[in-house]
Amino acid sequence: MRNIKLIVEYDGxxxxxxxxxxxxxTIQQRVEEAVEIVTGNFSEVTGSSRTDAGVxxxxxxxxxxxxxxxxxxxxxxxxxxxxxxxxxxxxxKEVDEKFHxxxxxxxxxxxxxxxxxxxxxxxGRNYVYYFHRxxxxxxxxxASKYFLGTHDFSAFKKTGSSVKTSVRTIKExxxxxxxxxxxxxxxxxxxxxxxxxIIVGTLxxxxxxxxxxEYIVDIIKSKDRSKAGKSVPASGLCLExxxx
Amino acid sequence: MRNIKLIVEYDGxxxxxxxxxxxxxTIQQRVEEAVEIVTGNFSEVTGSSRTDAGVxxxxxxxxxxxxxxxxxxxxxxxxxxxxxxxxxxxxxKEVDEKFHxxxxxxxxxxxxxxxxxxxxxxxGRNYVYYFHRxxxxxxxxxASKYFLGTHDFSAFKKTGSSVKTSVRTIKExxxxxxxxxxxxxxxxxxxxxxxxxIIVGTLxxxxxxxxxxEYIVDIIKSKDRSKAGKSVPASGLCLExxxx
Numbered sequence: 001m002r003n004i005k006l007i008v009e010y011d012g013x014x015x016x017x018x019x020x021x022x023x024x025x026t027i028q029q030r031v032e033e034a035v036e037i038v039t040g041n042f043s044e045v046t047g048s049s050r051t052d053a054g055v056x057x058x059x060x061x062x063x064x065x066x067x068x069x070x071x072x073x074x075x076x077x078x079x080x081x082x083x084x085x086x087x088x089x090x091x092x093k094e095v096d097e098k099f100h101x102x103x104x105x106x107x108x109x110x111x112x113x114x115x116x117x118x119x120x121x122x123x124g125r126n127y128v129y130y131f132h133r134x135x136x137x138x139x140x141x142x143a144s145k146y147f148l149g150t151h152d153f154s155a156f157k158k159t160g161s162s163v164k165t166s167v168r169t170i171k172e173x174x175x176x177x178x179x180x181x182x183x184x185x186x187x188x189x190x191x192x193x194x195x196x197x198i199i200v201g202t203l204x205x206x207x208x209x210x211x212x213x214e215y216i217v218d219i220i221k222s223k224d225r226s227k228a229g230k231s232v233p234a235s236g237l238c239l240e241x242x243x244x
Numbered sequence: 245m246r247n248i249k250l251i252v253e254y255d256g257x258x259x260x261x262x263x264x265x266x267x268x269x270t271i272q273q274r275v276e277e278a279v280e281i282v283t284g285n286f287s288e289v290t291g292s293s294r295t296d297a298g299v300x301x302x303x304x305x306x307x308x309x310x311x312x313x314x315x316x317x318x319x320x321x322x323x324x325x326x327x328x329x330x331x332x333x334x335x336x337k338e339v340d341e342k343f344h345x346x347x348x349x350x351x352x353x354x355x356x357x358x359x360x361x362x363x364x365x366x367x368g369r370n371y372v373y374y375f376h377r378x379x380x381x382x383x384x385x386x387a388s389k390y391f392l393g394t395h396d397f398s399a400f401k402k403t404g405s406s407v408k409t410s411v412r413t414i415k416e417x418x419x420x421x422x423x424x425x426x427x428x429x430x431x432x433x434x435x436x437x438x439x440x441x442i443i444v445g446t447l448x449x450x451x452x453x454x455x456x457x458e459y460i461v462d463i464i465k466s467k468d469r470s471k472a473g474k475s476v477p478a479s480g481l482c483l484e485x486x487x488x
Contacts, residue, residue, distance in 0.1 A: 009366045088366045122332045
């Protein structure tokens with residue numbers, strides 16, 4: 001069997017996330033439907049992660065097995081012609097039979113985008129989170145350093161989500177402001193459920209002055225979800241890249 | 245009667261343009277509905293221009309007359325709470341009773357955005373026009389100079405549109421490329437129906453090598469719509485600012 005790796009960009013606004021579920025439309029379902037049309041057979045398409053409803057991706061990775069003889073680089077064009085306009089295959093490539101988009105991932109980069117200013121934006125509103133309060137950039141940058149490294153991030157995962165371990169490594173966390181837009185770029189070896197959104201929500205508490213930058217250390221130590229900030233909305237989140 | 249001037253940002257994707265029409269939803273209608281809720285009376289809201297279906301605006305201007313005693317700067321907040329998320333009032337201000345958003349306009353800036361690259365974009369697709377062919381930036385910039393100044397732009401208006409005169413003045417036409425995005429920024433004292441979109445479509449013909457830059461002079465002289473390029477899609481167009 002051939003193993004085909006895809007890189008996918010999607011606008012998650014109208015989807016209930018990546019993973020196939022009953023009674024709602026997901027990106028996985030749309031990609032599997034396109035694969036079935038193009039190859040003539042159903043193949044399960046394995047994603048690098050579950051993304052939540054409303055979350056976007058510029059570099060989502062997934063793979064599927066097929067007997068189809070279509071040259072691997074042609075899958076891109078063929079699939080795109082059967083995908084809706086909010087999903088697009090950026091790249092298709094045949095990979096080693098053992099390649100698994102989730103298990104083999106070494107890390108991911110997410111970007112969370114906030115727009116500040118006096119009024120909520122109309123244009124591009126589905127790709128950002130509008131936050132009207134003033135934010136202290138220096139304090140947020142200072143706070144962001146405390147997330148770096150390997151920690152038990154239990155305080156930064158959605159309550160009720162069960163995983164073997166909540167230990168993760170954050171390799172990079174950069175906060176950049178350009179006019180009204182603030183981007184939080186975060187690279188880690190893996191992320192717990194809602195982890196990026198809770199980290200950003202916690203940094204906003206620092207930005208408005210409710211938490212001191214050093215308080216991040218206490219929150220991490222506490223392993224207590226209720227100590228951290230809110231989970232910010234899905235619309236601002238985009239999976240930029242998956243590393244192998 | 246008080247005369248209230250509004251600056252409006254909107255995402256035109258789901259609207260049949262600014263101007264009120266039967267059987268379709270327009271931005272004018274939504275703003276008039278909000279004004280009626282807030283003031284208690286229907287007021288016609290006069291726009292600075294008609295924008296087409298799917299065209300966006302960051303700085304659309306309109307005005308309406310009212311007896312309402314609401315402080316003029318409060319209209320913004322009040323209207324925004326009754327407007328859908330794809331329309332937002334950026335500014336509200338009481339102006340001279342004689343101010344007319346269309347007749348008093350001295351000029352407008354539009355930006356048309358193209359995205360190039362190997363694949364159509366999924367994210368932000370409603371705000372751009374995806375053009376997959378290579379474009380010669382230098383040739384397009386050279387061609388853009390021939391539009392500057394005062395000309396009869398009959399070749400650059402939708403056939404069938406009737407106006408007193410097709411003479412308009414283009415004050416500025418800049419083309420800027422940043423990574424995959426090309427922005428055409430154009431300032432004029434006024435624009436004919438579809439004029440910006442036909443100018444951009446004609447510059448694309450230059451960019452792909454079908455027209456020489458100097459051929460713009462001949463097209464303008466011809467006053468013949470069939471000589472110019474295609475009208476590019478509405479999605480890429482945004483009314484940035486109206487000057488008074």
